[in-house]
Amino acid sequence: MHHRFSEPVKNWSNSTGELSHWPVKGSFEYYAILAHRDRLLRGRKLSDINAPLTFSDGNSTFRISSLGFLHYTTVQLGTPGVKFMVALDTGSDLFWDFELSIYDPKGSSTSKRVTCNSSLCAHRNQCLGTFSNCPYTISYMSAQTSTSGILVEDVLHLTTENGHPELVEAYVTFGCGQVQSGSFLDVAAPNGLFGLGMEKISVPSILSQEGLTADSFSMCFGHDGVGRISFGDKGSPDQEETPFNINPSHPTYNITLTQIRVGTSLIDGEFTALFDSGTSFTYLVDPTYSNLSEKFHSQARDRRRPPDSRIPFEYCYDMSPDANTSLVPSMSLTMKGGSHFPVYDPIIVISTQSKLVYCLAVVRSTELNIIGQNFMTGYRVVFDRERFVLGWKKFDCYDIEEPNTSLVESDAASTPPALAAGIHNYSNPEATKDIRNNSSHASVALQSSHPHASLLSCIGVILVLSLLL
Numbered sequence: 001m002h003h004r005f006s007e008p009v010k011n012w013s014n015s016t017g018e019l020s021h022w023p024v025k026g027s028f029e030y031y032a033i034l035a036h037r038d039r040l041l042r043g044r045k046l047s048d049i050n051a052p053l054t055f056s057d058g059n060s061t062f063r064i065s066s067l068g069f070l071h072y073t074t075v076q077l078g079t080p081g082v083k084f085m086v087a088l089d090t091g092s093d094l095f096w097d098f099e100l101s102i103y104d105p106k107g108s109s110t111s112k113r114v115t116c117n118s119s120l121c122a123h124r125n126q127c128l129g130t131f132s133n134c135p136y137t138i139s140y141m142s143a144q145t146s147t148s149g150i151l152v153e154d155v156l157h158l159t160t161e162n163g164h165p166e167l168v169e170a171y172v173t174f175g176c177g178q179v180q181s182g183s184f185l186d187v188a189a190p191n192g193l194f195g196l197g198m199e200k201i202s203v204p205s206i207l208s209q210e211g212l213t214a215d216s217f218s219m220c221f222g223h224d225g226v227g228r229i230s231f232g233d234k235g236s237p238d239q240e241e242t243p244f245n246i247n248p249s250h251p252t253y254n255i256t257l258t259q260i261r262v263g264t265s266l267i268d269g270e271f272t273a274l275f276d277s278g279t280s281f282t283y284l285v286d287p288t289y290s291n292l293s294e295k296f297h298s299q300a301r302d303r304r305r306p307p308d309s310r311i312p313f314e315y316c317y318d319m320s321p322d323a324n325t326s327l328v329p330s331m332s333l334t335m336k337g338g339s340h341f342p343v344y345d346p347i348i349v350i351s352t353q354s355k356l357v358y359c360l361a362v363v364r365s366t367e368l369n370i371i372g373q374n375f376m377t378g379y380r381v382v383f384d385r386e387r388f389v390l391g392w393k394k395f396d397c398y399d400i401e402e403p404n405t406s407l408v409e410s411d412a413a414s415t416p417p418a419l420a421a422g423i424h425n426y427s428n429p430e431a432t433k434d435i436r437n438n439s440s441h442a443s444v445a446l447q448s449s450h451p452h453a454s455l456l457s458c459i460g461v462i463l464v465l466s467l468l469l
Contacts, residue, residue: 052232056157063225069280076157078108089278093199096175097192114151149178198251222397235382242335256336263329273369283365299329313359345377
């Protein structure tokens with residue numbers, strides 16, 4: 001076998017007229033052509049790594065306020081394909097659904113049992129035998145919420161994200177939920193949960209292990225509640241980044257923050273936090289929570305309302321009749337490495353019987369710091385598990401920029417916005433309009449405190465954000 005640019009091949013090619021120009025060995029063109037040739041020779045499976053994947057129904061995600069303010073998408077599973085909606089959660093690993101009512105493995109011709117001798121079976125101590133069905137159990141301390149069932153393997157229907165979309169059938173391992181309790185029975189992730197964590201049982205891990213995508217994915221969180229998800233997307237060179245803090249025994253998307261700016265005030269002090277799309281709002285432990293809240297309050301210009309035990313937010317204010325005169329202190333996070341993360345959506349607007357109220361959407365935590373989904377609004381967030389970095393870039397989720405390209409100059413602010421910003425900058429105008437004229441109810445919930453469970457904020461007691469004056 002001869003190398004494409006070896007002398008025997010050159011002589012043959014010159015004599016047959018196959019190639020008139022030979023690149024200089026060691027030149028940029030030389031290696032570019034070699035790389036292109038290698039990609040072709042590696043076959044379709046590995047070449048598709050260059051084309052990110054998303055769900056067969058599309059890459060759109062939607063924030064649903066009545067289901068915990070989380071982002072949901074539609075997945076298609078099995079043969080024939082069954083479509084259902086799942087919550088997207090970077091704080092947990094397992095993809096699971098409701099058996100029978102949503103997906104019945106007996107009704108899928110491509111369904112396979114996962115037995116207790118599988119490397120993905122984490123509860124072998126509960127097995128009846130080596131070849132019995134592998135059980136799974138995830139318990140949540142919030143409101144006695146849990147799910148349990150068996151692991152199954154079946155086809156997840158995906159499509160490539162490139163100029164020539166192709167359907168891809170990826171075999172993934174997931175949980176068939178047989179017994180659900182607590183919030184799973186009514187409001188939280190009503191059809192299932194899509195874990196996006198770092199463990200080997202998560203779908204991003206399986207797609208990478210099977211050579212279908214690069215070991216990275218992105219999520220976009222739009223101001224209007226519309227988002228995107230793309231498996232294999234490694235972001236762009238102009239994105240901001242910070243490293244993950246990896247715990248080998250239980251890896252998560254844990255990052256380090258070094259400073260918080262609130263308006264004109266700086267809060268110095270290093271702390272770690274979980275970056276979790278499955279938690280609706282941001283949770284901070286003291287003293288960080290108190291420092292941030294007090295500095296926010298000292299610069300807020302509206303009247304603070306007395307705390308209400310029915311909602312988790314302590315710092316709430318009456319909105320001025322003219323919303324443009326209600327000014328909210330700006331906020332920005334500084335990550336390890338020096339990159340800045342301006343927070344574009346630090347408040348939530350609540351309707352009362354007579355007026356609008358806005359609250360600092362940060363909750364006091366007793367255990368973990370969590371950067372919740374509300375702080376991710378306005379960004380494309382990249383979870384790069386190959387390089388172990390979190391990337392982010394200010395982004396319009398309707399943008400047509402292709403994943404893995406960098407054709408647009410970054411417009412992410414390296415410094416926080418001005419001292420104050422109008423409330424209209426933090427809230428979708430249409431959503432605010434709906435709040436004023438329609439329903440005043442919104443759902444919030446508490447996150448799980450189980451160390452190996454999802455930190456879904458919608459798993460727990462559902463609280464109504466209606467203040468009775």
